[in-house]
Amino acid sequence: MSSVIAATRFSVLDRSRTREGHDGAAALRDTVGLARDLERLGYHRIWVSEHHGVPGVAGSAPTVLAAAVAAATRSIRVGTGGVMLPNHQPLVVAEQFGVLDSLFPGRVDMGLGRSVGFTDGVRGALGRNKDDADDFAAQLDELLGWFLGTSPTGVHARPAEGRTVPPFVLAMGEGATIAARAGLPMVIGDLRNREKMRRGIDHYRETFRPSPWAREPYVVISGTIAVADTPENARRLLVPEAWSMAYSRTHGTFPPLPPAERVESLRMTARERGFYESGLTGHIAGTEDQVAHELETVIKETGAQEVLVTTSTYDRDALLDSYRGLARLAGLTAA
Secondary structure, X not given: OOHHHHOOEEEEEEOOEOEOOOOHHHHHHHHHHHHHHHHHHOOOEEEEOOOOOXXXXXXXXXXXXXXXXXXXXXXXXXXXXXXXXXXXXHHHHHHHHHHHHHHOOOOEEEEEEOOOOOOHHHHHHHXXXXXXXXXXXXXXXXXXXXXXXXXXXXXXXXXXXXXXXXXXXXXXXXXXXXXXXXXXXXXXXXXXOHHHHHHHHXXXXXXXXXXXXXXXXXXXXXXXXXXOOOHHHHHHHHHHHHHHHHHHHHHOXXXXXXXXXXXXXXXXXXXXXXXHHHHOOOOEEEOHHHHHHHHHHHHHHHOOOEEEEOOOOOOHHHHHHHHHHHHHHHOOOOO
């Protein structure tokens, strides 16, 4: 096994993707069940995401789902990838994570992003607009202040104040700069655009300022990784998500994941086919040996300390087999 891979942490972001023929409740239960499996396999952490009004995603309340995941597991770290801070009041976010950390001390991560709702309707329902993302750096400072007890309001965030919940910044757009200035660990993707990812990491490391939260830069690279017994089967794991992305680009809505065999039998327009084929490229997919070789390359190129796997597919058994294969090649403790 590669010493580079052996020195790297491996974690998972599960988006609670809904599947054709299965409802949102099933998707949430799938996430909780996957967390138990990942814990047995030796993964470092599992994160859940925040999406609003999306037919293909059940995870709309990440701190609530994180609580369910933490309650169903014993040792794996649990967190959010992420709470979209512009959608919320920082005090409420601090309180939520304070409660999580009080109930599951030493296991909770606070992954934070700067996105707002994807559509005008969702943003309106949240009482937000696109410009609210521009205030992310100030919102982040306010949030961290609630944990440190430095709010000038005279209000105290209970039970968050005085607790240490590790914060991470999802580095989309200006996120790398904000993470570096705040002295926080950074999560950056995706693996499909390696050059852009490397530029973001270099900028983060060059401008990083130590903070009470992190003395040194900490880089988590994220993206889709699929492991199977053949390259063809690994590629089939990518098919449902690639089609859902293509459909969203051409129809304006992100649908539940379809079975790979249905997608492969579809007649697509030239535009749909273009987006679909693009969605299948650039990921790390193949046999254990092939994935190990490519992973070693990207970890060496980026110097990342951790890999956050974001794979979604229709076949949950095949997905778990992929995570087993990745655990084996990474030498995780329970693999």
